Amino acid sequence: MLPALLVMALGAVLLGAALGFAAVKFRVEGDPLTEKIDAILPQTQCGQCGYPGCKPYATAIAKGEAEINQCPPGGDEGIRKLADLLGREYKPLSAEHGVEKPKALAVIDEQRCIGCTLCIQACPVDAIVGAAKQMHTVIAAQCTGCELCVPPCPVDCIAMVPIAEDISNWKWKYPVVAIRPVATR
Amino acid sequence: MQRASLMTSYFLIILGAVLVNNVVFVRILGLCPFMGVSKKLETAIGMGAATTFVLTMACGTSYLIDTWLLVPNHLEYLRTLSFIVTIAAIVQLTELAIQKTSPVLHQVLGIYLPLITTNCAVLGVPLLNIGLKHNLVESLLFGFGGAVGFTLAMILFAGIRERLEGADIPVHFRGTAIAMITAGLMSLAFMGFAGLDKYK
Amino acid sequence: MRLFNFNGGVKPEPHKKNAAGLPIAVLPAPSFLVIPLHQSIGGTPRPLVNAGDFVLKGQRIGAGDFSTAGEMSSAVHASTSGQVVAVEERCMPHPSGLSALCVIIKPDGRDQWIARQPFDYRHHSPSDTRAYLRDAGIVGLGGAVFPTHLKISSGKHSALDTLIINGAECEPFITCDDRLMRERADAVLRGIGILRELLNAKQVLIGIEDNKPEALAAMTAAVQSSNQNGMAVVAVPTRYPAGGAKQLIRVLTGIEVPHGKRATDYGVQCFNVGTAYAVYEAVALGQPLISRIVTVAGNVAAPRNYEVLIGTPMKDVMAHSQPLDDTDRLIMGGPMMGVTMPGNEVPVVKATNCILVGSPKLFPPPPPEMPCIRCGECAKACPANLQPFELYWFSRAKIFGKAQEYHLFDCIECGCCAYVCPSNIPLVDYYRFAKSEIWAHEREKESADEARERYEFRQLREAREQQEKAARLAAKTAASRAAALAHVAESHPATNANQSAAEVSESASAATAPDQAAAPTPAELIAAALARARVQATEAKNTTAPTAAQQAEIDAIEARRAEIRAQAQPHLPPDD
Numbered sequence: 029m030l031p032a033l034l035v036m037a038l039g040a041v042l043l044g045a046a047l048g049f050a051a052v053k054f055r056v057e058g059d060p061l062t063e064k065i066d067a068i069l070p071q072t073q074c075g076q077c078g079y080p081g082c083k084p085y086a087t088a089i090a091k092g093e094a095e096i097n098q099c100p101p102g103g104d105e106g107i108r109k110l111a112d113l114l115g116r117e118y119k120p121l122s123a124e125h126g127v128e129k130p131k132a133l134a135v136i137d138e139q140r141c142i143g144c145t146l147c148i149q150a151c152p153v154d155a156i157v158g159a160a161k162q163m164h165t166v167i168a169a170q171c172t173g174c175e176l177c178v179p180p181c182p183v184d185c186i187a188m189v190p191i192a193e194d195i196s197n198w199k200w201k202y203p204v205v206a207i208r209p210v211a212t213r
Numbered sequence: 214m215q216r217a218s219l220m221t222s223y224f225l226i227i228l229g230a231v232l233v234n235n236v237v238f239v240r241i242l243g244l245c246p247f248m249g250v251s252k253k254l255e256t257a258i259g260m261g262a263a264t265t266f267v268l269t270m271a272c273g274t275s276y277l278i279d280t281w282l283l284v285p286n287h288l289e290y291l292r293t294l295s296f297i298v299t300i301a302a303i304v305q306l307t308e309l310a311i312q313k314t315s316p317v318l319h320q321v322l323g324i325y326l327p328l329i330t331t332n333c334a335v336l337g338v339p340l341l342n343i344g345l346k347h348n349l350v351e352s353l354l355f356g357f358g359g360a361v362g363f364t365l366a367m368i369l370f371a372g373i374r375e376r377l378e379g380a381d382i383p384v385h386f387r388g389t390a391i392a393m394i395t396a397g398l399m400s401l402a403f404m405g406f407a408g409l410d411k412y413k
Numbered sequence: 414m415r416l417f418n419f420n421g422g423v424k425p426e427p428h429k430k431n432a433a434g435l436p437i438a439v440l441p442a443p444s445f446l447v448i449p450l451h452q453s454i455g456g457t458p459r460p461l462v463n464a465g466d467f468v469l470k471g472q473r474i475g476a477g478d479f480s481t482a483g484e485m486s487s488a489v490h491a492s493t494s495g496q497v498v499a500v501e502e503r504c505m506p507h508p509s510g511l512s513a514l515c516v517i518i519k520p521d522g523r524d525q526w527i528a529r530q531p532f533d534y535r536h537h538s539p540s541d542t543r544a545y546l547r548d549a550g551i552v553g554l555g556g557a558v559f560p561t562h563l564k565i566s567s568g569k570h571s572a573l574d575t576l577i578i579n580g581a582e583c584e585p586f587i588t589c590d591d592r593l594m595r596e597r598a599d600a601v602l603r604g605i606g607i608l609r610e611l612l613n614a615k616q617v618l619i620g621i622e623d624n625k626p627e628a629l630a631a632m633t634a635a636v637q638s639s640n641q642n643g644m645a646v647v648a649v650p651t652r653y654p655a656g657g658a659k660q661l662i663r664v665l666t667g668i669e670v671p672h673g674k675r676a677t678d679y680g681v682q683c684f685n686v687g688t689a690y691a692v693y694e695a696v697a698l699g700q701p702l703i704s705r706i707v708t709v710a711g712n713v714a715a716p717r718n719y720e721v722l723i724g725t726p727m728k729d730v731m732a733h734s735q736p737l738d739d740t741d742r743l744i745m746g747g748p749m750m751g752v753t754m755p756g757n758e759v760p761v762v763k764a765t766n767c768i769l770v771g772s773p774k775l776f777p778p779p780p781p782e783m784p785c786i787r788c789g790e791c792a793k794a795c796p797a798n799l800q801p802f803e804l805y806w807f808s809r810a811k812i813f814g815k816a817q818e819y820h821l822f823d824c825i826e827c828g829c830c831a832y833v834c835p836s837n838i839p840l841v842d843y844y845r846f847a848k849s850e851i852w853a854h855e856r857e858k859e860s861a862d863e864a865r866e867r868y869e870f871r872q873l874r875e876a877r878e879q880q881e882k883a884a885r886l887a888a889k890t891a892a893s894r895a896a897a898l899a900h901v902a903e904s905h906p907a908t909n910a911n912q913s914a915a916e917v918s919e920s921a922s923a924a925t926a927p928d929q930a931a932a933p934t935p936a937e938l939i940a941a942a943l944a945r946a947r948v949q950a951t952e953a954k955n956t957t958a959p960t961a962a963q964q965a966e967i968d969a970i971e972a973r974r975a976e977i978r979a980q981a982q983p984h985l986p987p988d989d
Contacts (some may be wrong), residue, residue, distance in 0.1 A: 031286040039298040046305045071861035073868045080866060153867040172864045195451065196511040197856070199849040203842035205782050235662030 062090045068109045072101040073152035074174030076126045100126035132173045132188040134166045140185035147177035223354055230358025237336045237366035238403035243334030257371035261364025263325045268335050271300050272356025275339035276349050296339050304330045334363055417667040419660045421794040422652040423829045425555050425585050432708050433588040434715035439720045440518040442493040447503050447760040448724035449515045450475040453552040455485030455558050458570035466497045471527045471692055471701050474516045477547055487560040488550040492703040495520040503835050506745050506762055510755030527700035549695040550702045554687030558764045565611050574667055576678030577615035578605055580621040581656035584747030587767040589706040590686050591716040594628035598635035616643040618665045622655055623648040654827040658683040660796050672823055707761055708732040711770035721761045727768050728757040736770050744769040749828040783836040791830035797823050801830035808847035816847050831947030897941040
C-alpha cells in the first residue's frame, strides 16, 4: 500500500510542478481568436449586432458572450464561416438584429443638405466630407453602407442606394445546364 | 546471421505497427484526433508529427517506469494510472522544450500538443508494449511504428476529406456521416494488410 | 531554327479559307458611331466632350483615368468627324449585356482629320513616348486590350533579349492578322522596328502559324527588304493555342514562364502584329487608334475582313457579309474563346478581332453535361500545364481557395479542356465563374480592410481629440484663474492703476471685501472676465495691422500653398 501511495504521490508532485511551470511559461499574449473573428466580420461598423463596432463584437464572440448570428451585413456566409472557425453550430441570422440586404451606399441629396455635420459625426469610417453650413458628400469608395448616418439627418436627405451591377463588378454566373424539351414521338 | 535476424525482427515490428496492426484502422485507437483534426491536410500532418514524437517518448519512459518502478514493487495494478501521469508530463515537458528550443516548430505543433494527452493511442500503445513483452528497443520501435501508422492514417484520411468537401454527397450523409463511412472503408482496406502477417 | 513545343493544345477545323482569300475592305462610317469609353484593361477614361460638340476624326474624346487606376488606362478617340449626339449609357459588347458610358457620334461625312503630326520618338524621352502611346489609345489588339505603353515601361532591364511578334492567329475563323500581314507587311514591319527601338531588343522573332504561307512569304520579303539584323520570320506548327503569348514564347524561345513571373523577367516581350501596325500608324503617321481589322465569318454568305471604325455597330459590319437567315447570335472572338454578344447593336471595340455569326446549325447547342469521369484528357490538352479536372472539381464545389492552390489564375481560358472533354462539361464556364467570385471576394476583403483601418483611426482620433479638449479646458481654467488672481491682487492698491484696472477695482471692491482678496470668489472671476472682454473689444484685431513678423509668416504660408498647387498640377489628367 505504502509504495503505491508513494509512487502516485511522486507522480502527482512531478506532474503538478511541470504543469504549474508550463502555465507560467506558456502564456500567450493577445487573443489571436479575436483577430480571426474580426477578419471574418465585414467591417461595416454598423452596430446592428448590438456592439459599437466589428472589433467589440469579435471580442464578445471570442469571450462567448455573443451569438454568431448577429451580423446582418456578413449574412449567411459570414455565419457559416464563424461557425466553422469556432466549431459552433450554424444558426440562421437572428431577426432582431436585422435582415441581410444587398450592399448599398449612402448618397446625400446635396440640394437638401443644410450642412449640420451630424452625419459626419455619425460615420464610423469618416467617409463623409463637409464642414459646418457647407454641403456634405459621401466618399463612395469608403462608404461601408452601415446606415448610421441616416437617422441623425434632420432633413432626411440621405438615401441608401444599392450598388448596381456594372461591367467592373459583374460576375460570371454558375454554369447551369439549360433544360430543353426532348423531341418525343 | 544473428544480427541480420535481429534487424529483420525490428523491421517487422515497425512494418507490423504501421500497416498490419495500424493503430487507427485495425486497433481502432486514437479516433478522437483522427476524426477531429483531419479536416485539413496541414493540421493532419501537424498532429501526426506531434503524436509521433510524444508516442515514441511515452513508450520509452513507460517501459522504464514499468520495469524499474512498478514491477520491482509489485505495483502492476498502477500501470494505467502511472502511464497517464507520465504521458501528461511528457506532453507538457515536450511543449516547454519545443517552445524553448524551436519557436518555429512550436508554431506548427503548438496547438496539437495538448490534445495528445487525450489521445488513447498514446496510452494504448505503451500498454500493448507491456502485453507483448517488448524490451526497451522494441518498445521504442513499436511506439514509433504505431505513431507512423497513425500519421499515415491521418494524412490519407485528411486528403480524402478535403476532396469529399467538393463531392456531391446526399444531404443527410454530409459532414461526419460520410467521414465515418470513409473511415470504415479505409479500415476495411487496411484489414487487407493482415495477409502480410507471417512473422509471428 | 530550333523550335520548341508546348504541352497539349488541340487542332480544331480552321475554317479560314474563305475570309482569308479576299482583300481587306475599308468600310465607310455608319450612320451612328457608339464609342465606349472603356475599351482597355484598367480604369474607365472620363469623357472630354459633351452632347452637341463637333469632333474631328482622331480627336481625343476620352482621357485615361489615371487618378484611380494609376497608369492602367488608355485614351479613346473619335473615329470620324461629326457631332456628338449624346454621352450616355449603351449596351456594351460584353457577355453581361450591361451598359456603360459611350460617346455617340453622328458622322458628318467629311471624315476630317485632326492635324496629324508624326511623333519623333528618337528625340523624346521614354516617358514622353509612353505618354504619347497612351494618349493615342494604343492597346494590345490580339484581344486582351492591355495598354501597350505599360508593356514598354515594364521593361526595367536596359535591353530586352527577344521581342516576339505574334502573328500566329491560331483560333478558327479568324483571319484579320493574316490579311494584315499579307497586305500591309511593310507598315507592320515599320511598327515592329519602332517597338524594337523603344524596347532596345536584341533580336526579333515574328511567329506565324504554318497554315498561312502567303503571310509568311509577305513578312519574309518585307524583312529581307528592310535589312534589319537579328530579325526572323518563323513558321510555327499550326496547333491551337499557339497564339497564346506564353505558348508562343515557349515555342519560339523554349522559355517557359513560370507561375507568378512575367515574360519580361526572362527578357522576352510579346506584341501582336495588329498592335505593331497600330504603333506604326500612331508614331509614323500621327493617327491614333480609331479603326481595326475585323473578320466577319461563320454563318454568312460572304465572309471577309473589313477595316472598321471603332464604334461601328456590329450589325452594320455584319450586313456587308450577308448573314444567312437562320442567324441567331453573334460571337465576339473565335469559337474557342469568344463570348456571345447581348445583341447585334453593340459596337465594334478595340478588342473585336472577329465577329463570328452563329446559327443553331453551325454551333449546335452542347449536349448535356455529364459527370466527370476523370479520364485526364483535359490535363493532356491543357497548354498551361494545369489539371483542369481538379480546377473543375473545386470550382464546381465553390472551394475557391483550393482552386487557387491549383493555379486557377494561370488558366488562359483557351477552351482546349472543354473541347476534348468526353462528358461535355463546359469547363471554362466554371473557371470564369470561380475567377470572378474570387475577384469579388478580394474586392470585398480589400474594402473591409480599409474600413477597419479607417474605423480604428477614427477611434484613435476621437480619443486624442477628447484628450486634447480636456487638456485645453484645464489649461484655460488654470490661466483664467491665474489672470483673475493677478487682477484682483493688482486692483487692491488702486493708486496708480490705469483706466481698465480702475474699473476692475471698482467692480471687484464692490463685490468683495479688500482683505479677502487672496481667494477670489466666483463673483470676482466674473468681474475680471468682463473687464478682460471690454479691453479686448477696444484693442485692435490681430488681422488689421499685422506686424512685420506676422506678415512674413503669412507670406510663407501662401508660398507653401502655391508650391503645393504647382506640385499637384502635373498629376491632374492632361486636357486636350
